[in-house]
Amino acid sequence: MKNIKRKLEFYEQLFGMFGPGESECQISQFAELWSVTERHVFTLIKALEQDKWIHWHAKSGRNKRASLSCLIEPIEACYLEAHCLAEKGRVDELLNILSFGGRDAGKELQVFLNHASGTTKQVVYIPFHRTIEPLHPHKVLRRTERFLIMQTYQRLTQTENGKLTGDLAYHWAASQDATVWQFQVRSHVLLHDGTALNTEDMVRSLTELTLHPHWASCYQHVSAVKRVSDNLIEVQLNQPDWHLPRMLARAEASVFRLSTAHSLVGSGAFSVDVFSHNMLRLNRNDRYSHQLPIIDRAEVWFYPDWAVSKQCAYNQIRLQMPENTKTLGSECPAVFLYLSNPRVADELKTIAVEDTSNAQQLFEQDNSVYGDSITIDYGDYSQVSDALLCSLIEENDPFSAWLSLLLRLPFHALGLSSEWQDFIQSQLDAIRCEPNLDEAWKLLNALKEWLQEEQILTELQRETFQFEVSERLKGTQVNGFGWSQLNELWVDQV
Structure with a gap:
């Protein structure tokens, strides 16, 4: 070729x-x-094999699976070709191949020259005990996927330690009754593929969010999301909500676009480079609209046997294995909850239990007082009929995490009286109608206390996250996901 x-x-x-x-x-x-014919595929495979970029072993039979091994990083393959062209003085051709995949040839030339002089990349490795689900903001519910969403996409707003600040939006304001919110958004924000992020992307992402079955109960009061101008979007509500900006800082409210390669593309601090059955690779986004990450790359390696050997009993970020590490604890625990109708005997209920090991263990410890059980996907309450054993992760904002959970919990499926259901909904509405965050917190805590007093909601256990990191990694602080922000990490070279 x-x-x-x-x-x-x-x-x-x-x-x-x-x-x-x-x-x-x-x-x-x-x-x-x-996007080629199957006949042409063999020509391309042969060319890649000749360059020793891949190893290919075909098996006889039309539907037989072949074996493929990628032997070299794409950029390293590029550098091998570039070195040959540099030695021959063919600069125009060199710049041409450095621009492969839509890259900026001028910038890549600087990287190539640094690479030639021996500069090494700062890479962190994350061993993980299961395959990561595709990072679609509306579809993922598990905390590690939601954490990775926060690294790869941006939202209108963001929260850290409960403090609300801007992300894509730099200013927002509500109407007097908090039924109309306007967000002024940054211009010149680029997606990972180099194209411009626009208000149409924001409107479409948020509109789809309000319709998704996982999140409809949280955003069902959104009647319309509209583009007002190139730098202004408007969210219209059918009831007051003074805390909408906090909800829009959550992972599911991320902004994205469907790329020409039929995959999602965002504008976060890191971009997805590789997503295979073996690993997920995130590269630093040099176009990021906020402070650029220091590390160049983060790689999540999947190995199911780690779950058996307990090597991934808690989250880890490493520079190499083995190495000296330190263990950090989190102040934001996972809270395990039991939701049921107290007027129905437990032995008559079918308990929906989340599929996490912790939830399953809690059920096994006390299953003598429960009836039958079914296993449900983490965070998916669509199959709940009588009772639910689930968990809450406070993420980066306990207020919006609890509000979101209470809005999503399937109280209607428990057979509660209409008076109880109406009371719960009225309290949730009152929380949204309270503009002062401290007062809204009091209302939310009062609702939690009432649910516990009526034995509708029972807190079973709290568990803090354990996080192991390389001693050479700095900037590590455990967040509400049980991880550490990747864009704040740096490697101590001393």
């Missing part, structure tokens, strides 16, 4: 899907990925 730049682009797409290491695949996957 004579066109080196095009070959690099084909290889980068391949690497992005399958990543390093050995994978099973089919020719039809390649044809769809590259």
